[in-house]
Amino acid sequence: MDFCWDPELLALRAEAQAFADDVTAGAEVREDSWLVGYSREVSEELGRRGWLGMTWPVEVGGAGRSPLHRFVVAEALIGRGAPVAASWFADRQIGPVLLQYGTDDQREEFLPDILAGRASWCIGMSEPDAGSDLASVRTRAERHGDEFVVDGRKVWTSFAAVADWCYLICRTDAGAPGHRALSELIVDMHSPGITVQPIRDMTGQEHFCEVTFEGVRVPAHRLVGELNGSFRQTMRQLEHERGGIDRLASNAALYRDARADADATDALVRDEIAALESGYRIGRLLVLRETLGQAPPSFSAATKTWCTEFEQRVARFVAATAGPRSTIWGRVARGLCYAPAYTIMGGTTQVLRTIIGERVLGLPR
Numbered sequence: 001m002d003f004c005w006d007p008e009l010l011a012l013r014a015e016a017q018a019f020a021d022d023v024t025a026g027a028e029v030r031e032d033s034w035l036v037g038y039s040r041e042v043s044e045e046l047g048r049r050g051w052l053g054m055t056w057p058v059e060v061g062g063a064g065r066s067p068l069h070r071f072v073v074a075e076a077l078i079g080r081g082a083p084v085a086a087s088w089f090a091d092r093q094i095g096p097v098l099l100q101y102g103t104d105d106q107r108e109e110f111l112p113d114i115l116a117g118r119a120s121w122c123i124g125m126s127e128p129d130a131g132s133d134l135a136s137v138r139t140r141a142e143r144h145g146d147e148f149v150v151d152g153r154k155v156w157t158s159f160a161a162v163a164d165w166c167y168l169i170c171r172t173d174a175g176a177p178g179h180r181a182l183s184e185l186i187v188d189m190h191s192p193g194i195t196v197q198p199i200r201d202m203t204g205q206e207h208f209c210e211v212t213f214e215g216v217r218v219p220a221h222r223l224v225g226e227l228n229g230s231f232r233q234t235m236r237q238l239e240h241e242r243g244g245i246d247r248l249a250s251n252a253a254l255y256r257d258a259r260a261d262a263d264a265t266d267a268l269v270r271d272e273i274a275a276l277e278s279g280y281r282i283g284r285l286l287v288l289r290e291t292l293g294q295a296p297p298s299f300s301a302a303t304k305t306w307c308t309e310f311e312q313r314v315a316r317f318v319a320a321t322a323g324p325r326s327t328i329w330g331r332v333a334r335g336l337c338y339a340p341a342y343t344i345m346g347g348t349t350q351v352l353r354t355i356i357g358e359r360v361l362g363l364p365r
Ligand SMILES: Cc1cc2nc3c(=O)[nH]c(=O)nc-3n(C[C@H](O)[C@H](O)[C@H](O)COP(=O)(O)OP(=O)(O)OC[C@H]3O[C@@H](n4cnc5c(N)ncnc54)[C@H](O)[C@@H]3O)c2cc1C
Pocket: 122, 123, 124, 125, 126, 127, 128, 129, 130, 131, 132, 133, 155, 156, 157, 158, 159, 208, 341, 344, 345, 346, 347, 348, 349, 350, 351, 354
């Protein structure tokens, strides 16, 4: 049995790899390029090539291709550090959520720009006191006639400073408890009343932000799905966030360069390379199961845990290979400082382990 891709997928992979090499040529490759490699031009080119909405139905303008086609392109682009961040959230989860829960009008309004790589989205879930515990979200949206008026504060909102739209999780019934009062709104980031304050992370980058909403008016037709009933939708969105190749291949380019430098005559180094090579393959099989819809419900928690812990191991290997050079500020040091983020964003490893225990294994709470 040969588990290799068929010739069509191999050709697609080669094309995506060549494109990634082209757009990264002469620039320092950014690890986690789906989050910090922001280029509107690259996203528009992805749109022109039909590499956005690859699996969406043809009737809505998608390419109607198989999940494997999308997997092959995404692995090639992210694994080589191509700057795909300007369209990644929209392609990975906003489009699929609109396909599942949006209205025809919303699909008509938003999908064409997403498919063309013209629209950039941010995701307003986390708040200062509501990260892991999304049911504690306090940002509220009150209905006034045919508008919602939004007040509150979000934090760690990636791309908020440059996004056109925010997919906002907010409280729409002040009286109802926890998750039973949450709704999802599409908010125009150019609306009056929005203030965006970029936050600098340990690596000096400012891709995420604090966002304040003060009396922001949102047309009522921008409610996605059920009023006060969005928790299920949000959990579905997190499944899109957790099971993809972006959770495994973020620092693959850094690894490849470090491996070329590693002292393969050292048995311990060889041992670690063997562990990392098998770790990537295991993670890739887990992601493929998610991609093909073969993973059990909630299993994306396990997939993300494995993959992101793997990425942290890669960062440690790269730093060990560089030795004292890793203390000089540069790509290796930045990769090491960035690595804690892998197991925080999209759900922390501790919280995901609880999901694995309770929802996948059915262990007692
Ligand atoms: C690079 C990056 C990008 C991000 N981008 C976005 C974005 O675009 N949009 C967005 O909305 N958010 C974003 N986030 C935020 C991210 O989703 C949250 O940081 C994450 O969900 C954790 O929430 P928190 O930071 O509030 O930590 P907390 O929830 O306060 O957790 C703090 C610690 O307590 C532990 N903990 C909490 N609850 C439990 C529990 N029940 N059992 C065991 N341990 C627990 C956690 O594991 C963690 O170690 C981003 C974060 C990072 C790092």
